[in-house]
Amino acid sequence: MKKGYVFPGQGAQFEGMGKALYESSAVAKDLFEQANDILGWRITDVMFGGSKDDLTQTRVTQPAVFLESIARARMAAADFRPDAVAGHSLGEFTALAAAGALDFADALRLVSQRAFAMQKACELVDSTMAAVLGMEDAVVEEICAGITDEVVVPANYNSPGQLVISGSRKGIELAVEKLQQAGAKRVVVLAVGGAFHSPLMQPAQDELARAIEATAFRSPICPVYQNVHARPVTDPEEIRRNMVAQLTSPVRWTQTIENMVADGIGEFVEVGGGGPVLRGMIRKIVRDAVLGEC
DSSP states (O other): OOOEEOOOOTTOOTTTTHHHHHHHHHHHHHHHHHHHHHHOOOHHHHHOOOHHHHHHHHHHHHHHHHHHHHHHHTTGGOOOOOOOEEEEEHHEEEEEHHHHOOOOHHHHHHHHHHHHHHHHHHHHHHHHEEEEEEHHHHHHHHHHHHHOOOOOOEEEETTTTTTEEEEEHHHHHHHHHHHHHOOSSEEEOOOOOOTTSGGGGGHHHHHHHHHHHTTOOOOSSSSSSOOTTOOOOOOHHHHHHHHHHGGGOOHHHHHHHHHHHHTTTEEEEEEESSSSSHHHHHHOOOOEEEEOOO
């Protein structure tokens, strides 16, 4: 059975994350100390002892989730033989590093730059996101497209009946009202810093694009299913282009898992200690999928 490894994104953080790995594994400890040096501040202090609020700061969350997941992949090196990898949003950087398309140091720098760029973009416009539950994707897409005076777009296709939208705060408020009127089971405005994976992230994309263009990408050891189109990629230049596009494009997770299954992936291993974040989504997409954790 072909095995796919999947890597979570922002939202997989938890108090004390990485501490047990640091204390039990020389591989993880070395990686974490490298990260402290690369970033120029001790992210491990926040990961191991920070509060929930500390960990939800974008500048902390993104490198912390990346670091915790990549450490787990490195610790499992002897058994890490993926037939394919994929990552949800931020997790795509982890997937690329785990598959050898990016050096650890380069990936961590890009993740940190991404976090700061996104935070700056969030401060430019009052914006947010909302999870839409119990409604067909096509209906959500149509309602978003019908709001023309504000930015509102589908952002995360997480699983059937769960689509996250992103946009200006006024646009999201309008969309919530229209979605509830149209029969959505539930619409929940999320406690996030801004409109991720929407056109409002264009300033962050422009900034990150320069860093991505200056970074070396290599052919990965296996196909990487990328968020922007949910298809497998091995060409370094195509990977680079898709990573630039990712910040303003939706995360097509439902389509990614469907395509991986169609290509023969029968077992999915989630790499991260924050609970079954992705496994829960995958179970809703493929009910008979074999699921594991690392």
